[in-house]
Amino acid sequence: MGKGMPRRRSASRILLVSSSQRLLLFKICYKTGAMAGRCYWATPGGGLRSGESFEAAAFRELYEETGFRTQSVGRCLAHKEFIWQMPDGERVLAVENYYVVRTAVEQCSTARWSAQEREVVCEIRWWAENELMASTEEILPSDLPILFAQALLISRPNDG
Known part of the structure; x- marks a missing residue:
């Protein structure tokens, strides 16, 4: 049996x-x-539910994973497609949209985390740009320092 295209996630x-x-x-x-x-x-985020838009999933995941509600996720900063291995071993074609959200306070609520998130997330940290650039740990996506730099250049919504 030939290997077909992997499932899109x-x-x-x-x-x-x-x-x-x-x-x-x-x-x-x-x-x-x-x-x-x-x-x-990695950044907060997760898979789209059936019939859900990228924007709606960004809203929902942000709230579930951080407790943070936002007025708008803005426009997509980056779109990526790559082969990814799921924790169960399945290889999928990951299709990811990245959004920038601004917050005044550095806080993160884990109250709505799933059992899986509680199992695999071992640390939560706020990173400065220079710390991200200097880190020798694996950070995904690999060009996240570049995306972060781009995010910092984006003006806040309604700033023109």
Whole structure:
């Protein structure tokens, strides 16, 4: 049986940037399964539900993962498509849109986290741009420092 195209997994990811110009990242550490032993830093975000738009998923995921509600996720900062291995070992075509959201306060509520998120997220941290550039840990996507720099250049909504 030939290998067909992998299943598309659409997801929205959020660059949550504080007024101190720092970026919220979660450290993901897999203890079991196909990804066991793998650790990396990533932005909040997650897969689209059936019939959900990228924007709607960005709103929902931001709220579920950080407790933060926003007026607008703005326009898509970046669109990526790449092969990704899921924790259960399935290889999918990840289709991801990245959005920038500004927050005045550096806080993160884990109250609405799923059991899986509680299991794999081992650290929450706000990163300054220079810290992100200097880090030797794995950070996904690999060009996140560039995306973060672009996010910092975007004016706040309604600023013109």
